[in-house]
Amino acid sequence: MSTFQIKGWCPGALRPMMSGDGLVVRIRPHAGRLSAAQARGIALAARAHGNGLIDLSSRANLQLRGVRSDHHDALVADLDALGLLDPDPVAESRRNIVVTPFSGATGDECMLAEELERALAASDLVLPGKFGFAIDCGRKRVLDQVSADIRIERGAGECLIVRPDGATCGVAVKADEAAATALALAKWFVESGGISDGRGRMAAHVGKGATLPRALSGETLPVASAPRPEPGFTEEGALVAVAFGSMHADTLEVLARRASELRMTPWRMIFLPAVDEIPAGLDLVTRADDPILRIEACTGAPWCPQARAKTRRLAQRLAAHVPAGATLHVSGCAKGCACARRALTLVASGEGFDLIRNGTASDRPTITGLSADQIVSDPARYLGWL
Ligand code: SF4
Structure with missing residues (x-):
């Protein structure tokens, strides 16, 4: 079985990862929004300073490879x-916010994101690298x-709620209170012992029975x-x-x-408001039944x-x-970056690929040492468990 490193932090613009x-x-x-001018500028920068490849991350970010x-300074x-930088790497890593790409009736998701960004920038909170926020108060x-660890959502009756991940209900808030309440929840997480060795997630903390103060606990369901x-x-537009x-x-x-605007999503897709046609010949997927979407594959060699x-x-x-409704996961090592859920998984071991049935990349394989050609020459045999 492969060995792998867990880095426990995510790269940024100011703190890149080799x-x-x-x-x-x-x-x-x-x-999560880019103006057309920003997107054009990123494309130019990707070619001028990198190899021109851009990843879409599961945190609705872009990664230049x-x-x-x-060239990093340039x-x-x-x-x-x-206008895409934070003042320093700490502020950058703290600004870990995923925003729904779909606007709601009140269209307040961008205003909430700006307020939360400002509140986080002004705070001295030290949060774990993976700790994040979701603003999910759009149409759906x-x-x-x-x-995400802290969620701003819509509750019954269109009110906003702030909900710690792992809790069923959240506390109802007015729009101008949501960012401050989310920040107070993050502070409570830190002060109530949610972090151990620099790591920690809200759902695990709540699951261990940590008791929220009255002001931060509520009974409103999302x-x-x-x-x-x-x-x-x-x-409303195109999701590609x-x-x-x-x-x-x-x-x-x-x-x-x-x-005119590109909205990043955590599903490795981009939402293009008011766009009803995409030029042919691009490396884009616009159909939900495209079989390539049934495969999760990490970066792999030679890039990782x-x-x-x-x-x-x-x-x-x-x-x-890969049949409709099934997922095949191809992983370059046992870390399994591309897919955390159970699936039929092929993991590179250094001696070919190991096949894991209904598991994750770190689970025990059923078959070891398959070559890529062997699998491709008889997919019915090896993918028959899909
Ligand atoms: S990208 Fe692939 S090969 Fe690299 S660490 Fe993640 S799972 Fe392993």
């Missing part, structure tokens, strides 16, 4: 000019399955959660996906010419230094064999 293909520089768009170390200057509640959105066109969450800067530039094999080439070759 990978197999150079620096990974993560850009956190404010409220293959950035050369001696890239930071470009991002600063686009869509972020329920997205990792509205029902909607199914995960799928790529396609609606009256990219295979394995990786796109080329050229594609981003084309999208920036079609849309921990990878034991190429993942995406095998994933591409197997996509047509």
Whole structure:
């Protein structure tokens, strides 16, 4: 079985992470929104300072790949000019907020995000690297399955609630109280012992029976959660996906010419308001039944230094064999970055691929040492468990 490192922190623009293909520089768009000018600027920067590849992250961020170390300062200057930088790495990592891409009747999600950003920037909170917030008060509640520790949502009767992850109900608040209440909840998490060795998540803390103060606990249920959105066109705009969450800067530039605003989502898709047509020939997925969406594959070799094999080439070759409703996970090592849930999983071991039935990348394999050609030559045999 592969060994792997858990880093426990996420890269930023000011604190990039070294990978197999150079620096990974993560850009956190404010409220998950990019203007067309910002998107064009990012595409230019990705080509000028990196290898032109851009990942969409499960935190609704973009990651420029293959950035050369001696270009990092110039890239930071470009991002600063686009209004995409935080004052320092601490403020950057604290601003871990996912915002629904779909506007609600009151359209207050961006205002809430700005207030929460300001409150976090002004605080001296030291939160774990993965600790995050979700603002999910749009037309539908869509972020329920997205990792977050504190959620601002809509409750019954259209009121706003602030809910700690892991709790069934939240406390009802007025719109101008939501950011301060979310911040108070984060402070309570820190002060009540939610962090151990620099790590900790709200759901685990609540699950251990930590008792919320009266002012932060409520009995208001969030509205029902909607199914995960799928790529396609609606009256509101286009939701486009990219295979394995990786796109080329050229594609981003084309999208920036079609849309006045690009909204990042945590599903490795981009929502383009008021767009009803996408030019053909781009590396985009606009149909929910595209088989490539049935495969989760991490970056793999040669881009990730921990990878034991190429993942995406095998994933591409197997996509047509994955039936509707099933998920195949191809992982470059046992860390399983691309998919935390149980699935039929192929994990590179250094001696081929191990096959895990209905498990995660770190589970015990059923078959070991399969070559990529072996799997592709007889997919019915190896994928028959899907
Ligand atoms: S799962 Fe993939 S991306 Fe994650 S560390 Fe392993 S090889 Fe790298």
